[in-house]
Amino acid sequence: MVVDALSHNSIGELQALFSRLSLGGDRVLVAQFQIKSTWSQCIRDLHSSDKKLEVKFQLVRDSSSGDFLLNFKNVLFFRGRLCVPRDESLRRDILLEAHSVPFVMHPISMKMYRDLQELYWWPSLNHVVAEFVGQCLVCHHVKAENQCPSSLLQHISIP
Known part of the structure; x- marks a missing residue:
C-alpha cells in the first residue's frame, strides 16, 4: 500500500x-x-512423534555433548538450528512460507536453501528444497528457457 x-x-x-x-x-x-513465529511451538509439540529425533532428544537430555542441544523451552537444536521433526505437513508449510509469500518472491533453490539452513535443520534439506522449487509452477513459467522468444522490433508508422 x-x-x-x-x-x-x-x-x-x-x-x-x-x-x-x-x-x-x-x-x-x-x-x-x-x-511472532509459531513454528517453534509446532516443532516442539511434534518432537515426540519423530522417533529419530526422540532418540537424540533423550541423548541430549542425559548428556549434553555433541552437536545437538536443548534450549530452555526443551526444543532440540542441531548446531544452532531448529530440528524439524519428520512431519510432511509442517515441513511443507515451512517451505511454502520460505518460497511463496509475497515478500520473498520465489527465490531459486540455493538462495532458499541458504535462508532455511540458517534457521532449520532436517536430513537432506538441500534435496527437499531443490525438489520443492523444481515443482513450483510459477518458477517454471518465469524461467527464461520456458518463455517464447521475442520477435524483432517493428517500426511504428507515425501518422
Whole structure:
C-alpha cells in the first residue's frame, strides 16, 4: 500500500496492518512490526512423534555433548538450528512460507536453501528444497528457457 502524503485514510489502513504506528515530530511515519513465529511451538509439540529425533532428544537430555542441544523451552537444536521433526505437513508449510509469500518472491533453490539452513535443520534439506522449487509452477513459467522468444522490433508508422 502506498501512503499518499500521509492522508488520514491511509494512516487508518496502516494502523489496522501494523501493531504499532505513530507520527514523529516532523510528521515522520514510524512503524514497528511485531512478528511472532509459531513454528517453534509446532516443532516442539511434534518432537515426540519423530522417533529419530526422540532418540537424540533423550541423548541430549542425559548428556549434553555433541552437536545437538536443548534450549530452555526443551526444543532440540542441531548446531544452532531448529530440528524439524519428520512431519510432511509442517515441513511443507515451512517451505511454502520460505518460497511463496509475497515478500520473498520465489527465490531459486540455493538462495532458499541458504535462508532455511540458517534457521532449520532436517536430513537432506538441500534435496527437499531443490525438489520443492523444481515443482513450483510459477518458477517454471518465469524461467527464461520456458518463455517464447521475442520477435524483432517493428517500426511504428507515425501518422
